[in-house]
Amino acid sequence: MKPRANDSAFLLDPHRRGVPGLERMRRYGDDDEVDMLIVGCGAGGGVLAQRLARRGWRVVVLEEGPFWDPDRDWVSDEAGSHELYWTRKRIIGGNDPVEMGKNNSGRGVGGSMTHFAGYVPRFHPSDFETHTRDGVGADWPISYWDLKPHYEELERELPVAGQHWPWGDPHRYPHGPHPVGGAAEAAWRGARDCGIEMRMGPVAITNGQFGNRPHCIYRGFCLEGCKVNAKASPLITHVPDALEHGVEVRADSMAVRVELDESSGRVTGVTYIQEGRERFQRATAVAVAGYSIETPRLLLNSTSSRFPNGLANNNDQVGRYLMVQGATQLAGRFPQKLRMYKAPPPEISSEQFYETDESRGFARGFSIQTVSPLPIGWAEHVIAEGHWGQDLREHMRDYNHWSVLGTLCELLPLPENRVTLADELDDYGMPVARVDYTQCDNDRANIAFAKGVLREIWENAGAEEIFAIDRYAHLVGGCRMGFTPEDSVVDSDHRAWEVPNLFIPDGSVCPTQGSANPALTIMALASRLAERLDRGQIRASAPGAVLSR
Amino acid sequence: MSWDALSQASHWDEKTREVVLDRVHNVPPIRFFTPEEARTLRAFCDVVMGQEGEPRVEVLNYVDQKLFEGRLDGFQYADMPDDRDVWRLVARDLDEEAGGSYADAPPEQQRAICGLFADGRLEWELPVDKAWKVVTRAILSCFYAHPYAWNEIGFPGPAYPRGYAALGMDGREQWEPRG
Numbered sequence: 001m002k003p004r005a006n007d008s009a010f011l012l013d014p015h016r017r018g019v020p021g022l023e024r025m026r027r028y029g030d031d032d033e034v035d036m037l038i039v040g041c042g043a044g045g046g047v048l049a050q051r052l053a054r055r056g057w058r059v060v061v062l063e064e065g066p067f068w069d070p071d072r073d074w075v076s077d078e079a080g081s082h083e084l085y086w087t088r089k090r091i092i093g094g095n096d097p098v099e100m101g102k103n104n105s106g107r108g109v110g111g112s113m114t115h116f117a118g119y120v121p122r123f124h125p126s127d128f129e130t131h132t133r134d135g136v137g138a139d140w141p142i143s144y145w146d147l148k149p150h151y152e153e154l155e156r157e158l159p160v161a162g163q164h165w166p167w168g169d170p171h172r173y174p175h176g177p178h179p180v181g182g183a184a185e186a187a188w189r190g191a192r193d194c195g196i197e198m199r200m201g202p203v204a205i206t207n208g209q210f211g212n213r214p215h216c217i218y219r220g221f222c223l224e225g226c227k228v229n230a231k232a233s234p235l236i237t238h239v240p241d242a243l244e245h246g247v248e249v250r251a252d253s254m255a256v257r258v259e260l261d262e263s264s265g266r267v268t269g270v271t272y273i274q275e276g277r278e279r280f281q282r283a284t285a286v287a288v289a290g291y292s293i294e295t296p297r298l299l300l301n302s303t304s305s306r307f308p309n310g311l312a313n314n315n316d317q318v319g320r321y322l323m324v325q326g327a328t329q330l331a332g333r334f335p336q337k338l339r340m341y342k343a344p345p346p347e348i349s350s351e352q353f354y355e356t357d358e359s360r361g362f363a364r365g366f367s368i369q370t371v372s373p374l375p376i377g378w379a380e381h382v383i384a385e386g387h388w389g390q391d392l393r394e395h396m397r398d399y400n401h402w403s404v405l406g407t408l409c410e411l412l413p414l415p416e417n418r419v420t421l422a423d424e425l426d427d428y429g430m431p432v433a434r435v436d437y438t439q440c441d442n443d444r445a446n447i448a449f450a451k452g453v454l455r456e457i458w459e460n461a462g463a464e465e466i467f468a469i470d471r472y473a474h475l476v477g478g479c480r481m482g483f484t485p486e487d488s489v490v491d492s493d494h495r496a497w498e499v500p501n502l503f504i505p506d507g508s509v510c511p512t513q514g515s516a517n518p519a520l521t522i523m524a525l526a527s528r529l530a531e532r533l534d535r536g537q538i539r540a541s542a543p544g545a546v547l548s549r
Numbered sequence: 550m551s552w553d554a555l556s557q558a559s560h561w562d563e564k565t566r567e568v569v570l571d572r573v574h575n576v577p578p579i580r581f582f583t584p585e586e587a588r589t590l591r592a593f594c595d596v597v598m599g600q601e602g603e604p605r606v607e608v609l610n611y612v613d614q615k616l617f618e619g620r621l622d623g624f625q626y627a628d629m630p631d632d633r634d635v636w637r638l639v640a641r642d643l644d645e646e647a648g649g650s651y652a653d654a655p656p657e658q659q660r661a662i663c664g665l666f667a668d669g670r671l672e673w674e675l676p677v678d679k680a681w682k683v684v685t686r687a688i689l690s691c692f693y694a695h696p697y698a699w700n701e702i703g704f705p706g707p708a709y710p711r712g713y714a715a716l717g718m719d720g721r722e723q724w725e726p727r728g
Contacts, residue, residue: 075562077694090623383685386667396701399703
């Protein structure tokens with residue numbers, strides 16, 4: 001099943017993993033006024049670049065990290081994969097601080113999808129109207145049905161493997177499900193015994209040959225960067241086609257300011273640092289796709305007399321309504337050898353508890369997924385239970401008998417959960433981001449209930465011992481889309497209310513997050529934006545001039 | 550130990566082999582910590598990891614490398630100093646608890662102090678629960694990065710390009726450890 005307008009999988013080399021033809025990549029000069037300058041080459045920026053280039057736009061993407069070559073740069077080793085994560089300092093505060101780094105932030109061409117587990121569920125139709133339906137969160141200015149055709153197209157491009165999906169808007173996947181390993185078998189048995197339905201997938205991992213991308217080899221290192229090219233990330237799913245259509249991906253280039261022409265109120269390009277030198281790339285329009293921390297940080301750092309508190313921030317909305325999902329994990333110990341390091345960590349999942357059920361006493365819900373940590377990740381579970389010294393070693397020797405399930409609880413968007421700038425400066429001379437996060441009562445009730453369900457699964461499966469660890473996963477929000485400049489940063493077309501040629505095509509625009517992993521939705525949003533930009537459907541009623549190419 | 554992950558090194562891809570073998574054979578020197586800090590913290594790392602005999606993993610050397618090179622984890626609690634300062638303060642406070650160098654305290658006292666640290670029951674300037682998280686996160690990631698540790702827990706280590714075929718419960722490849 002070939003995608004309609006994306007040849008990436010066929011442009012890759014069958015015998016080497018790196019993107020071919022980098023030496024032939026089109027190059028623009030800093031003085032060339034490109035049609036769209038994108039900051040960040042992850043799920044949002046990568047897809048937007050590929051889509052616009054296909055339609056003839058001249059596009060440059062600035063990416064802070066390297067242009068990865070999986071053969072050369074990635075290893076089949078947990079500790080050796082540190083460079084995949086965004087590890088520049090962030091200050092974390094609030095009553096329930098969110099740990100960053102390898103948990104939720106990526107760098108380099110491909111973004112955090114290079115090390116995401118691979119789950120790519122769609123959002124449910126209800127996610128776009130939680131305020132109307134459930135009296136919590138926010139409504140989106142667009143609906144599920146606006147994204148549906150883009151979900152379908154992207155599921156062919158990644159491609160997605162999984163069983164028929166009965167939840168949300170029921171749908172099928174282009175690739176059949178992968179086989180499951182012993183750890184998932186144990187979890188599935190427990191779920192079945194307490195009436196919880198789980199399904200295989202949905203994962204962005206090829207099941208069968210797809211273009212020049214090989215079949216998954218079930219080595220279990222999905223979170224360390226896929227050396228096989230079986231797991232999707234924009235590096236292999238969109239960048240090859242983007243390059244073929246004239247995009248320049250300028251790696252190792254850190255954007256530090258989006259520049260504004262004070263008289264017209266339009267942005268003129270981006271100042272960035274490459275090899276220690278400050279440079280400026282001109283552009284007709286700018287799209288910031290740095291994800292939920294770096295996008296607000298870049299805007300907040302881009303001050304001017306028109307925008308003394310940061311670009312597009314005269315209504316104090318930039319950085320607010322940052323969201324993470326409650327991702328408590330419970331592990332069960334079994335007499336059999338489960339060897340959870342085998343097979344991809346993302347195997348089976350359930351969205352049975354996704355929607356609001358008033359009998360539970362809180363709004364919205366959660367999903368359940370297998371996670372399967374490697375030894376370093378698993379050791380964090382064991383020490384969180386209070387084991388150290390010989391006792392820790394003893395429990396670790398039992399590694400092969402454990403299976404781990406995680407929840408993704410929908411935590412609600414709150415204005416005080418936000419990104420601001422700290423006083424400390426980084427190596428680029430730019431203030432580091434401060435991220436404050438505090439749960440509300442609904443969040444705590446959701447997490448507690450979800451934990452109870454996981455415990456029930458393990459008890460029903462016959463687990464001899466159960467470990468629990470509280471944590472978070474994923475990021476969205478921080479520059480949300482909305483209905484008015486007072487309630488949001490961008491409109492339904494991802495355009496900053498206050499700056500007519502500034503767009504945000506990444507996860508920071510999400511007003512709610514559901515209980516779904518966000519990657520596919522971020523890609524679908526960028527895909528929809530590209531379509532609307534190209535069709536000239538973006539409204540010209542905002543202040544300033546009409547967007548022109 | 551009958552099974553050795555390193556015995557499989559010829560089945561690993563070249564880049565991974567280079568990284569893992571370098572880790573094993575070229576233990577980095579102490580460059581970040583002072584000799585006194587290193588003495589205290591080496592003893593502490595061994596207590597946290599229960600390392601009482603050979604083969605042992607030089608955990609502190611890998612921690613030192615990480616701090617020396619500034620390869621930190623990407624976040625800092627608002628009420629905590631930089632991770633590099635946390636480590637130095639922990640060394641100072643451990644010595645204070647031991648009434649001399651922590652390294653010279655009898656094993657029972659070392660373990661008792663570690664236990665109080667783990668339970669957050671020490672009165673330090675640093676938030677003790679968060680300091681415990683900072684130091685143990687680094688210790689665990691250095692210890693369980695080592696093939697000796699993989700052998701102990703029955704983890705076969707790198708798996709590219711070979712991959713796995715026997716996925717199910719109690720499934721085992723012919724070359725995999727039995728543990």
